[in-house]
Amino acid sequence: MDNEITERVEHVLSTARSVRKKLDFTRPVSREDLEACINVAVQAPTGLTGENWRFLVVTDPETKKQIAEIYCDVLVQIGETRGVTLKPTHNALMARLHEIPCMVFVFAIGEPTEDVSGQVGFFGSILPAAWSLMLAMRARGIGTTWTSLLTSRKDEIAKILNIPEGVTQTVMLPAAYTLGARLKPADRKPAEEVTFWNKWGES
Numbered sequence: 001m002d003n004e005i006t007e008r009v010e011h012v013l014s015t016a017r018s019v020r021k022k023l024d025f026t027r028p029v030s031r032e033d034l035e036a037c038i039n040v041a042v043q044a045p046t047g048l049t050g051e052n053w054r055f056l057v058v059t060d061p062e063t064k065k066q067i068a069e070i071y072c073d074v075l076v077q078i079g080e081t082r083g084v085t086l087k088p089t090h091n092a093l094m095a096r097l098h099e100i101p102c103m104v105f106v107f108a109i110g111e112p113t114e115d116v117s118g119q120v121g122f123f124g125s126i127l128p129a130a131w132s133l134m135l136a137m138r139a140r141g142i143g144t145t146w147t148s149l150l151t152s153r154k155d156e157i158a159k160i161l162n163i164p165e166g167v168t169q170t171v172m173l174p175a176a177y178t179l180g181a182r183l184k185p186a187d188r189k190p191a192e193e194v195t196f197w198n199k200w201g202e203s
């Protein structure tokens, strides 16, 4: 791969930050863009369960309102019960979530078993697709946030969205075209601090 492509790919991978502000709440995200991103997402690895992902794009205002209410409820509760101070960025998205052009839910057909190996296999077959989706949207100027808190109210969400039994809800990506959001790599520990060689603890 030539250096320029490597640089571009690494730039997208390193700057797919959560975008909760600087979003264009007035411009619908095109179906063409969303389907192109989903076509990238379905190239993700999948386990023995096969292509068990399903994407559900919510654009209907009333449905978004109902979902946004649950989202706000959970987030406020997290703030109160876990003593977490919500950041202005969390509050910003919460305040306008009902206005987001679309909410993209990622579901997996099936349910995880309780053992670690089953869970790794199950979620390992769905979350890479969700992450690819977020990256593909980033590459097209669509800002998203990785959100999982709605899973704590999955039964209510299932009722609103007509989700059948035996389908597992994973993340919901609120999506909108970005308005000049300047996305930078996050401040993370470098590889040499988080990587062992040959045996645990050996650097």
Ligand SMILES: Cc1cc2nc3c(=O)[nH]c(=O)nc-3n(C[C@H](O)[C@H](O)[C@H](O)COP(=O)(O)O)c2cc1C
Pocket: 016, 017, 018, 090, 093, 145, 146, 147, 148, 149, 150, 186
């Ligand atoms: C498992 C998981 C669940 C998350 N759930 C939410 C969520 O429900 N709402 C939200 O605003 N952000 C959520 N986030 C996003 C984190 O808050 C985000 O990574 C953090 O804001 C750091 O920002 P960055 O993506 O710019 O590094 C979640 C992230 C992870 C990894």
